[in-house]
Amino acid sequence: MLVKVGSALSGAVIALGVLTAPANAEATWDRCPHGSYCLFEHRDGGGALYRVSNPNGNTRVNLPGWFNDKASAVWNRSGQLMGLYKDANCKAPLVKAGPYGNPEKLGAHTQDRASSICGLA
Numbered sequence: 001m002l003v004k005v006g007s008a009l010s011g012a013v014i015a016l017g018v019l020t021a022p023a024n025a026e027a028t029w030d031r032c033p034h035g036s037y038c039l040f041e042h043r044d045g046g047g048a049l050y051r052v053s054n055p056n057g058n059t060r061v062n063l064p065g066w067f068n069d070k071a072s073a074v075w076n077r078s079g080q081l082m083g084l085y086k087d088a089n090c091k092a093p094l095v096k097a098g099p100y101g102n103p104e105k106l107g108a109h110t111q112d113r114a115s116s117i118c119g120l121a
Helices: 025-030
Strands: 003-010 013-018 036-040 049-053 060-062 073-076 082-087 091-097 116-119
Touching: 073 091
Parallel strands: none
Antiparallel strands: 003 013, 013 049, 036 049, 036 073, 060 116, 082 091, 082 116
16 A cells, blocks of 8 residues: 655644555545545545544645645544635635535535645634
8 A cells, every 4th residue: 555644734633645546435435534534536435535634723734736636525524614725725715514524525616626624613
C-alpha cells in the first residue's frame, strides 16, 4: 500500500492521504475512521482518500496538489461542523457537513472543485 502523508497541521491535526483503491464497496467508506473528516476521489467512496483526523473549529487545511479539485464525496465522522471550499484559505464555500453525518456524494456543481477544508463555529 502506498501512503502519502501531508503535513497540514492545525494544532495537532494531521492530514493523511491514501492512494489505493479498496477491493469492495463496503471497504471504501470504512476507510474513514470515527473522529475524522474525509474526502473521497469517487462518488462511491472509492479512489484516493484525504483525511483530517480530529478536526476542530480552528482547522484550516489547503488541499495538497495531488488532491486539489479531486473530491467527489465527503463524510464527516467528527463532532465538528466542517466546510468545504472552492478556493484556498477557505474562500468560496461549496458545502457544509454537520457532525457525525452520513457519507455524501457531491453534486455536479461541487464535485472536483474543492481546494480547502475549514472547521466552522
